[in-house]
Amino acid sequence: MEQEDPRTRILDAAEELFYGQGVQAVGMDAVRAASGMTMRRVYQHFPSKGDLVEAYLRRRDGRWRASLALYVSRAGGSPREQLLAVFDWLGEWFAEPGFRGCAFVNALGELGAASPGVVAAARHHKTEFNAYLAGLAEAAGAPPATAVHLSLLAEGAITSAAVHGDPTAAADAQEAARLLLDAAVPAR
Amino acid sequence: MEQEDPRTRILDAAEELFYGQGVQAVGMDAVRAASGMTMRRVYQHFPSKGDLVEAYLRRRDGRWRASLALYVSRAGGSPREQLLAVFDWLGEWFAEPGFRGCAFVNALGELGAASPGVVAAARHHKTEFNAYLAGLAEAAGAPPATAVHLSLLAEGAITSAAVHGDPTAAADAQEAARLLLDAAVPAR
């Protein structure tokens, strides 16, 4: 059941450690040990810790958004129901053991001041998420401003759940989203 | 014009450095240099870096909430207008040079996994902020759920402004807050 691809093994270890403990708190040797590799192999695939961090964020962005899109598309229903399903997905994420908020926000707070790559990764992640919400909102007949409002609610829910360790922020945000959608999309 | 209180000088330096660059990225020697003190004096007032970090967060919490409350109280107007003034204040904060998001969220992402004191400080900060909003909401005749919704919007605006470097998140959140208040507080 072991991953045979070294790159994947390293990224798996890095993701678990970086997300769980923060980037600066994790040494390269910890990544090496957790991935069951030798130091030489690690640096062969990622020439520096910065490269590894950016690769970790890039992969996480792709997986995160793919998981969300898959969940929402499977939820089916109207565009409006899909928009609300986003918050169901958030709620499941918040309830996962080891949930520690948004990896991009955390990395940005830690390294943003000194690492343009991390800033770019975080902005890209959030921009793509907002664009995804905007697409759903448009399909639901809501104005672009509503998509912005919903993205703020989602963002706030992530932070709130992380700080208080309480997944119910997702349901609260969903409730607010419902009200905003009711106000923004005139009954047909 | 120099501060004569050593504790204040150290905390001033620590706040600027910790907030601007992240806690782990700032060494004690940088704090010492920026405060114009000797190492002995620094450790005399804060026996460890952890103590300094917690003192930094505690003082920032008090100042942050006092500044908000002062702004809102001066804004006068109805409770509803005061609630909306919270987002004006956020907008001014976001536009300050060096704004880097919520210090507590940043510290939590960096150190939370290993520092119960930081977790407690962040929770306290957010809990007090939510309580403040709840008080305003109650005065405005809005149900408690609305206060939760507004706090999520505010939280989301902070994060969004930090990630994108764009203060308009405050105005967006205010717009959503207005809609939620319209829906929650029946016209009199």
Added chain:
DNA sequence: CGTCGGCGAGAACGATCGTTCTCGCCGTGC
């Protein structure tokens, strides 16, 4: 069979961190 290139394992290196210690100096109390 001999040579060589690449690998695993881990030591080594230089930098930096948090924290403490040394040393020389100066003001104060007997």
Added chain:
DNA sequence: GCACGGCGAGAACGATCGTTCTCGCCGACG
């Protein structure tokens, strides 16, 4: 006048970090 306690300045210490190097081994190829 003199011992002494506290201070500034910064060196020192031990730990840890990111990164590189060494060394012994093994398998491929002529």
